[in-house]
Amino acid sequence: MRCICIEINCDFSPLKEQLIKSLNNISVEVNKGLSALEENNYCLLGELAKIKETFEKAEAVAASFYLNCYLSPFTDKYLDISTCIQHLSIKRHGALIVIERKDQIDSFIRAGTAIGAKLTHSLLESIFYPGNPLHDGAVLVRANQIFSAANVLPLSNILVGEKKLGTRHRAAIGLSEKSDALVLVVSEETGKVSFAMDGEIHPIITTSSLLV
Known part of the structure; x- marks a missing residue:
């Protein structure tokens, strides 16, 4: 890594x-x-x-x-975020969560729906509930707020071996190639969780006792 x-x-x-x-x-x-x-x-x-x-x-x-x-240097809500991805992983609810760091990412994304609400794990989970109109895009987290939802991210053309990644993973890597944002991905097919940063993607464990 x-x-x-x-x-x-x-x-x-x-x-x-x-x-x-x-x-x-x-x-x-x-x-x-x-x-x-x-x-x-x-x-x-x-x-x-x-x-x-x-x-x-x-x-x-x-x-x-x-x-x-x-x-932790960019949001006080990392425990809420960890709890959220744990729950989404168990339920296999697909998710794409962008945590903005030093670089502002407005110029790299197609803006979705403004939220402007305090980040809680329950609100974040509800956005990605299947059937929610906002669940299909990326949530943007700025500091301790859910700034917006249903954002569209740039896609990477990266390959893993001979296999092309899914849309969420390509979007996560794509934004991380253009900015210092950290992007979390939950796969709806497997429930596995990864994060992208600096153009690379890494699997993470989702055992609740270790996430918090």
């Missing part, structure tokens, strides 16, 4: 503890792989699969930790 050059001065203890545990697990699996290489008749493919899985889990934990670190 490529980290943005900002001062990280936060302490989300459960996430930090889980990240340390994940890194230790990687070390254990790598050492098992090295030991397996010394056995001539041992197939290493199984160990490599375990190492890959352990790396993926560590990446998700690390992304979740840094997500909260990146959010």
